[in-house]
Amino acid sequence: MNSIPSFNAPLEAxxxxxxxAFRDGMAKMAAAVNIITTDGPAGRAGFAATAVCSVTDxxxxxxxxxxxxxxxxxxxxQNAVVCVNVLSSEHEALSGLFGGKTPVxxxxxxxxxxxxxxxxxxxxxxxxxxxxxxxxxxDIGTHRVLYCTVEGIHxxxxxxxxxxxxxxxxxx
Amino acid sequence: MNSIPSFNAPLEAxxxxxxxAFRDGMAKMAAAVNIITTDGPAGRAGFAATAVCSVTDxxxxxxxxxxxxxxxxxxxxQNAVVCVNVLSSEHEALSGLFGGKTPVxxxxxxxxxxxxxxxxxxxxxxxxxxxxxxxxxxDIGTHRVLYCTVEGIHxxxxxxxxxxxxxxxxxx
Numbered sequence: 001m002n003s004i005p006s007f008n009a010p011l012e013a014x015x016x017x018x019x020x021a022f023r024d025g026m027a028k029m030a031a032a033v034n035i036i037t038t039d040g041p042a043g044r045a046g047f048a049a050t051a052v053c054s055v056t057d058x059x060x061x062x063x064x065x066x067x068x069x070x071x072x073x074x075x076x077x078q079n080a081v082v083c084v085n086v087l088s089s090e091h092e093a094l095s096g097l098f099g100g101k102t103p104v105x106x107x108x109x110x111x112x113x114x115x116x117x118x119x120x121x122x123x124x125x126x127x128x129x130x131x132x133x134x135x136x137x138x139d140i141g142t143h144r145v146l147y148c149t150v151e152g153i154h155x156x157x158x159x160x161x162x163x164x165x166x167x168x169x170x171x172x
Numbered sequence: 173m174n175s176i177p178s179f180n181a182p183l184e185a186x187x188x189x190x191x192x193a194f195r196d197g198m199a200k201m202a203a204a205v206n207i208i209t210t211d212g213p214a215g216r217a218g219f220a221a222t223a224v225c226s227v228t229d230x231x232x233x234x235x236x237x238x239x240x241x242x243x244x245x246x247x248x249x250q251n252a253v254v255c256v257n258v259l260s261s262e263h264e265a266l267s268g269l270f271g272g273k274t275p276v277x278x279x280x281x282x283x284x285x286x287x288x289x290x291x292x293x294x295x296x297x298x299x300x301x302x303x304x305x306x307x308x309x310x311d312i313g314t315h316r317v318l319y320c321t322v323e324g325i326h327x328x329x330x331x332x333x334x335x336x337x338x339x340x341x342x343x344x
Contacts, residue, residue, distance in 0.1 A: 017322045022232035025325045028300040029224070029258050030204045030333045030344055052201070053225040055237050056313035060194035063237075063317070065227050086201050128200040138310055140319055141228035145235070147312055150189045153197045161202045161337055163344055170344045172202055172337055 030165035033087045035098045036064060037113075037121040038072070040079030044121065045072040046107055048099035050164050052084055060150035062130060065143050073144075077134075082148055083120035084130040089160035089171035091126075117152040127161060129154040202337035205259045207270045208236060209285075209293040210244070212251030216293065217244040218279055220271035222336050224256055232322035234302060237315050245316075249306075254320055255292035256302040261332035261343035263298075289324040299333060301326040 031050035038045050051065035062084060066073060076082060087095055097107050113121040116131030123129060131152035138145045163170040203222035210217050223237035234256060238245060248254060259267055269279050285293040288303030295301060303324035310317045335342040 017232040017325060019229040019232070021325050022229045022322060025300045025302060025322075025327065026226045026234075028327075028333070029206075029226070030202070030335055032202045034201075051225050051227070053223050053235070053237060054198045054201070055223070055317065056239075056315040057191040057194045058314050060189040060191070061312055062198075063225070063235075063312075065225060065235075067228075128197045130197060136310075136312065138308075138317075140233055140235075140308065142230050143228040145227065145310075145317075150194060150197075153189060153193050155197065155200075161200070163202055163335070165333055165344055172335055172342045172344050 027167050028165075030163050030170070033091070033095050033162045033164050033169070035085045035087060035091075035094065035123060035126075037083045037085065037123075038076045038079045038081055039115070039119050039121055040081055042075045042078035044108065045075040045104055046098050046121065047072050048095045055147065062132065062148050062150065064146045064148060066146060067142055068139070068144050069142070076146070079120075080134045081118035081120045082132050082134060082146070083116050083118070083122050084132065084148075085123035085126040086128050087162040088125070088127050088157060089162050091162055092169050095162065095169070116154070122154050124156075126154070126156045127159060128156055199339050200337075202335050202342070205263070205267050205334045205336050205341070207257045207259060207263075207266065207295060207298075209255045209257065209295075210248045210251045210253055211287070211291050211293055212253055214247045214250035216280065217247040217276055218270050218293065219244050220267045227319065233307075234304065234320050234322065236318045236320060238318060239314055240311070240316050241314070248318075251292075252306045253290035253292045254304050254306065254318070255288050255290070255294050256304065256320075257295035257298040258300050259334040260297070260299050260329060261334050263334055264341050267334065267341070288326070294326050296328075298326070298328045299331060300328055
């Protein structure tokens, strides 16, 4: 990772962006809702996330932004595998469960799973699931960006997608 | 950026994921549509993109995945500034223009813009625009991931969002 030289506006002209202004702005960028799971030597874990992005198809790679203080952080990093399960509009309650404080066993008990090739739990009725190995990482501020090489794809049901937009669930 | 040790399934068990399978899977992950613009010493450019993701609010940072062979690549990297303009449902035609082969002046002539604090063009009727400086970068396969520190936010209209899902435009 390299720093980029600065050519443009002088730094003294720039007012800092508050957390609140950034979050308010980002609330207007609609995003698919995913449940990201892991399993392995550090145990099973899962969380709901929208900060997932396609990177390249050569080799098939996606990225996930994860807060380094998240309760799942150490488990994810130690297992070094994740499954990104893309949610349908039927999964709103499941997303709430994986986005809250519910104990891990209760989260997983609320849906059906199978083990992917990496060992990460694949949600049986997801729109599609990407079974991945974490191959690179990069720390930016409070977060770690996980670059994940896709080792298995489970194409699931054709249904409406679950979205998060303006701080509420939507479907499309 | 560090490599991660591998703990799980042996590599010989893993079939490679084809480009087509990855793209088919990613088509089921709905995403907001953005027009990303730049201006500066290397000139003005702009392109439509869905591969944008919030990274952290401390400091306010987003990322963009850009193909290193894209026609806009050198211009973006030399200017080192970008504005991410989040599109409304009224911008479908504009997105097509910025996603195709239209000459740069014709692209920009189709909408109203103002210069942001970084000098990048801000779309006047975007849902919201993030005026950014590229501060870090990371190459992954065919693409470069640009980490962009937000220096200005232009909160725009409240309207339906433009999405891309299953290879077609949708609104929410």
